Amino acid sequence: MTAAISVSGLVKTFGPTRALDGLDLTVREGEVHGFLGPNGSGKSTTIRVLLGLLRADAGSASLLGGDPWRDTAELHRRLAYVPGDVSLWPNLTGGEVIDLLGRLRGGLNEKRRAELLERFELDPRKKGRAYSKGNRQKVALVAALASDVELLILDEPTSGLDPLMEAVFQEAVNELRGERTVLLSSHILAEVEALCDRVSIIRNGRTVETGTLADLRHLTRTSVSAELVGEPSGLAGLTGVHDLVVEGNRVRFEVDTDHLDAALRALVASGVRTLTSQPPTLEELFLRHYEDELPAGQAEGAMSS
Amino acid sequence: MTGLGSLVRLALRRDRLLLAVWTLGLVGITLSTASTVGELYGSPESRQQLGATAGSNPAFLAMLGPLYDASTTGGVLAWRWGVFGALLVGLMCLFLVTRHTRAEEESGRLELIGSAVVSRHAPLAAAVVVALLASTVIGLLVALGLTGLGESASGSFALGLAFASVGWVFTGVGAVSAQLSESARTANSISGAVLGAAYLLRAVGDAAGDEGPTWLTWLSPLGWLELTRAFAGDRYWVLLLPVALFAVLIAVASTLVTKRDLGGGLLPTRLGPARAPGSLGSAFGLAWRLQRGMLIGWTLSLFVLGAVYGSVARGVEQMLEANPALQKIIAQLGGAGAIVDVYLASIIGIIALFSAIYVVQSTLRLRTEETEFRAEPVLATPVSRFAWVGGHLLFATVGTAVVLAAAGLGAGLVHGARVGDVGGQVVRLVGAALTHVPAVWVVAGLALALFALAPKLASASWAVIVVFLVLGQLGPLLQLDQWAMDLSPFTHIPKVPGADVTATPLLWLTLVAAALVAVGFVGFRRRDVG
Numbered sequence: 001m002t003a004a005i006s007v008s009g010l011v012k013t014f015g016p017t018r019a020l021d022g023l024d025l026t027v028r029e030g031e032v033h034g035f036l037g038p039n040g041s042g043k044s045t046t047i048r049v050l051l052g053l054l055r056a057d058a059g060s061a062s063l064l065g066g067d068p069w070r071d072t073a074e075l076h077r078r079l080a081y082v083p084g085d086v087s088l089w090p091n092l093t094g095g096e097v098i099d100l101l102g103r104l105r106g107g108l109n110e111k112r113r114a115e116l117l118e119r120f121e122l123d124p125r126k127k128g129r130a131y132s133k134g135n136r137q138k139v140a141l142v143a144a145l146a147s148d149v150e151l152l153i154l155d156e157p158t159s160g161l162d163p164l165m166e167a168v169f170q171e172a173v174n175e176l177r178g179e180r181t182v183l184l185s186s187h188i189l190a191e192v193e194a195l196c197d198r199v200s201i202i203r204n205g206r207t208v209e210t211g212t213l214a215d216l217r218h219l220t221r222t223s224v225s226a227e228l229v230g231e232p233s234g235l236a237g238l239t240g241v242h243d244l245v246v247e248g249n250r251v252r253f254e255v256d257t258d259h260l261d262a263a264l265r266a267l268v269a270s271g272v273r274t275l276t277s278q279p280p281t282l283e284e285l286f287l288r289h290y291e292d293e294l295p296a297g298q299a300e301g302a303m304s305s
Numbered sequence: 306m307t308g309l310g311s312l313v314r315l316a317l318r319r320d321r322l323l324l325a326v327w328t329l330g331l332v333g334i335t336l337s338t339a340s341t342v343g344e345l346y347g348s349p350e351s352r353q354q355l356g357a358t359a360g361s362n363p364a365f366l367a368m369l370g371p372l373y374d375a376s377t378t379g380g381v382l383a384w385r386w387g388v389f390g391a392l393l394v395g396l397m398c399l400f401l402v403t404r405h406t407r408a409e410e411e412s413g414r415l416e417l418i419g420s421a422v423v424s425r426h427a428p429l430a431a432a433v434v435v436a437l438l439a440s441t442v443i444g445l446l447v448a449l450g451l452t453g454l455g456e457s458a459s460g461s462f463a464l465g466l467a468f469a470s471v472g473w474v475f476t477g478v479g480a481v482s483a484q485l486s487e488s489a490r491t492a493n494s495i496s497g498a499v500l501g502a503a504y505l506l507r508a509v510g511d512a513a514g515d516e517g518p519t520w521l522t523w524l525s526p527l528g529w530l531e532l533t534r535a536f537a538g539d540r541y542w543v544l545l546l547p548v549a550l551f552a553v554l555i556a557v558a559s560t561l562v563t564k565r566d567l568g569g570g571l572l573p574t575r576l577g578p579a580r581a582p583g584s585l586g587s588a589f590g591l592a593w594r595l596q597r598g599m600l601i602g603w604t605l606s607l608f609v610l611g612a613v614y615g616s617v618a619r620g621v622e623q624m625l626e627a628n629p630a631l632q633k634i635i636a637q638l639g640g641a642g643a644i645v646d647v648y649l650a651s652i653i654g655i656i657a658l659f660s661a662i663y664v665v666q667s668t669l670r671l672r673t674e675e676t677e678f679r680a681e682p683v684l685a686t687p688v689s690r691f692a693w694v695g696g697h698l699l700f701a702t703v704g705t706a707v708v709l710a711a712a713g714l715g716a717g718l719v720h721g722a723r724v725g726d727v728g729g730q731v732v733r734l735v736g737a738a739l740t741h742v743p744a745v746w747v748v749a750g751l752a753l754a755l756f757a758l759a760p761k762l763a764s765a766s767w768a769v770i771v772v773f774l775v776l777g778q779l780g781p782l783l784q785l786d787q788w789a790m791d792l793s794p795f796t797h798i799p800k801v802p803g804a805d806v807t808a809t810p811l812l813w814l815t816l817v818a819a820a821l822v823a824v825g826f827v828g829f830r831r832r833d834v835g
Contacts (some may be wrong), residue, residue, distance in 0.1 A: 013678060023834060029754075032671050048681075048834075048835065050482075050682075051681075051685045052684075053681060053685070053834040053835060054832060054834070054835070056832045067773075072688045072689065072690075073687045073688070074687070076686050076687045076688075077687045081682065081685040083681055083682055083685075085678060086682075087677050087678040087679050088679070089594075089595065089679060090411075090487070090503060091486050091488075092577075092585075092594065093576075093577035093578060093579065095578065095579035095580050095581065096577070096578065096580070096581040096582075096585060097581075099581035099586070100581050100585050100586065101682060101683075101686060102687055103581075103585075103586035103587070104586070104587070104683065104686035104687065105687065106680065106687065124579040125349075125576040125577055125579045126576060126577070126582075127580065128490070129487055129576055140682065142411075146748065153685075187694075191563075250534075284562070292675075
């Protein structure tokens, strides 16, 4: 499979701030790729470099086989972009902006335009200044999703949408799966979990992890709680078992996914009455990468919630 | 009023540089003009001569107002700089008020402040306090400075307070218009139109002659400055008018505040079309949509300004003809027709400066689009940076010719009708107005180059206009060296109608403008956006 986006060693500085510090990113053609990181980690900067709005200081970036800085206009014919903070012209209506952006990109799919307006419950006759943040985002989303392009670049596209509209958005992206390549930046983990084939996690301008959700789960822990027939034994000494709590015959612990087998054997040895195990959520994955930034208690609390 | 103190401190902190520049600039220009007037017209005879000519020349009357008493330096200063200085004080105040009210509201920052412990009226009150402080400080510094230069204290304070009072009135105007519209741009346009109307009302009133509607001057806050007669009777009681108007305007504004939502305006917002018209589908179409309102507004305004100035031209001629003592001098100068041409040339010069304001507004639209994050989605489409800049620049450059032609047309139609030669005057005056286009293009080029190379300093383009205005209006008076005056592109434009037009300076100016535009295009292609 060829790469729609391929970035390596990207560096961008703004004065003394190093916004991108050797970032790598590969998005394969046809996949929905999650671009995950906390605020200020460099997601928007990377996207702006990919759009040819910013010039990278070092590293290489290629987009749909072209150079984002040099081949700007030709590349932009083949992509649609939704900015993180959509700002509309105060005196243009939403419908006018959708048509304008569509025409600038070389045409809209009229049927999809009408259908998306209805699904997003957006009144296209309102002036830009009258829309709320969420509605401004919908305007940009409709314009992008109704465009016949190969690549969608969506920068935190749902940060202003309510849960109902988030679901509409996920549905719309799912319908396009396979036909379009999607780069979806987000710090909303559930969204990435629901939509993305592969994920890149970035932090402080560097990629810290990349792969499918399944790949990344190897790196994390499963939480297990069980009620046993007899006294639990042998768990405490096992490698890969953490945060063990024993209350009589009940036991709770976390185990590195690689050592799950040994831990289960120890449970079975004492006889299992009930067992629940939870796969790691992306939340936990995320927190493990950033837990050094959080006070210990807060990280624990977030993990168990 | 809860939160007023901290909001005033916040505004002063944000604007400390801006306020310092305005204050020092206005006070500095006023005092240096006073001292040069003192040198130039040092003897009572020279001042008397000036008084005789200035008082009877409708061109001077329309542009600067009447010269009530030429016997003192202060009297001459009040005439030569009073209306223009006050115009700038008014402009400062209305910008300040919009900046701290509607602009803050539009950006959403006021919402943040409104959610803190701040009373409903506090943000407006803070803006008003800051503008009042600024204009009053300027007025007092002018008064103290003039007294220090040896002028009569009573006259100095009359002029200083008259300056300040124009500021107070336009603080009130700004406060009201900030409530009316949802956008800061429209609020500034409304206040600016009121300021323009105030200037025109007194121009017509002053130049009307004894038979005409001289009472129009009494309707204008700028007229009140003249009517205060600083250094010529010091009628302090006239200043009660601006104080009363200020009180009324503030009362209106604070009532309006309670009648509307945060972020909303009083002018209704209607639903618009659900589909874009066919014209809105390219970078050029978008630029047209964003720029047309401004272009139409400027075209109409300059047409009216041209017509008003043009209506006075015939009066210049009649007044000169009626004065047998001047006949000989007039003949030496090339006849009454030549004097009228000098008048027309000088008003077209002023109109050209106005059109420079248009061109900067139009060019800096690029910067607004960028800082408001509206450039980004457009530049992420196949629209190239060249096309995006080019679309807006086309309106700036072609628009310059349109607004100048409109001014020439207005002056030509009215003056032509009065002298019985509409066709001839229209051609002459439209041609004369268009002669200034290359100089205005240089301003556009400067603004574009700043936008491309030093985007954070793009608004310095406004300072460029003020510098050109001061060089052109006060340069000869301040006896600046020729090289300094040559810095302004407007210096190089022939004084048409009347003077011979040679292509060389116009070509050079066009080349300079083209070079600056090229720098702008290349510079913008190479820099980061946003």
